Amino acid sequence: MIEICNEVISSRSAYESVQPRRCQMPKGHSRKHSEFHYLDHLRIEQKSVAEKIKRDSTMTTGAAWKSEEAGPNRILRWVMLLSDTELTRYNIRMENLKPQVVAKLREKAATYDNCMSVARKLTWLVYQMEDAPRPPQEVQEYLEGFFGEMKWGNTTCIICKEKLNFALFSKAQRGKAEIETGHISPREHNAENVGFAHRECNIAQGNKTIQEFYNWIRGIIQRVGLF
Ligand SMILES: [Zn+2]
Ligand SMILES: [Zn+2]
Structure with a gap:
């Protein structure tokens, strides 16, 4: 495993x-x-993919809770590790949100280090897709080190x-990309x-773990008599 620099980078984020x-x-x-130095090359090749990796790894997913009373649309995953009381300091009032919105936001919570690791993993996977651009040697060595x-x-x-083919990133139906970030267990x-x-696969899996999803499919196939 590569040892990282870990130096603090100052930012203007309210959540600093x-x-x-x-x-x-x-x-x-x-x-x-x-x-995110290892995303610099991908940002030049296809900006939207680099941005997607950064967004999906660090932010809670944007859902239908766009309005004020429904809660924040996207928020840093590690902010969701704070208690309801701590969150009021950032003007996030969990008690005003519907319980199912709170549950959804809370299950997307993750530590900063896990988010950084997810971003690296997704980049490592992107470069191994069919028709993906080749990474610069420095980036390849960095990602392979993990x-x-x-x-x-x-x-x-x-x-x-x-x-998965890299070209799927640029294909979209009704504004929704054909490729999404998925989780083997949706809560980790x-x-x-x-x-x-x-x-389509991600939607079908829904809130199940992949194993639960396969068991569900197997049950359907057996009941239908296809096997
Ligand atoms: Zn450094
Ligand atoms: Zn699939």
Whole structure:
């Protein structure tokens, strides 16, 4: 495992006092401190993909709670680790939200370190998709230092196991991308538990773990008599 620099990077975020941003570059690096340096190349190749990785790894998912009384649309996952009382200091009043909104926000909570690790894992997976751009050697070595050797064409949908093509990122239906970040267990946001999934597969999985989802499908197939 690569040892990271961990130097505090000052930011203007209102949540700075909850968790300072930290440099994720290898310890002893020469260039300027950076939190997402390994996304710089992808940002040039396809900006939306780099932004998606950053957003999905660090923010709660945007749901239908866009209005004031329904709660924040997207919020940093580590902020959701604070207690209801602590959150009032940031003008987030959980007691005013519907219980199911609170539950949804709370289950997306994750530590800063887990979010950083998820972002690296997703980047490692993107570069292994069919037709993905090749990473600069420095980026490849950095990511391989965490998750092992990269093999092109290796990344599959975590649910249906079909190979994922990088071009799926630019395909969208009714504004929704065809590829989404998925979780083996929807309530755990860490590197071991995340991957990419077809939008359709992710919707089908819903709030189940992947194993629960497979068992459910197996039951249907048996009852229908297909097996
Ligand atoms: Zn640094
Ligand atoms: Zn799939």
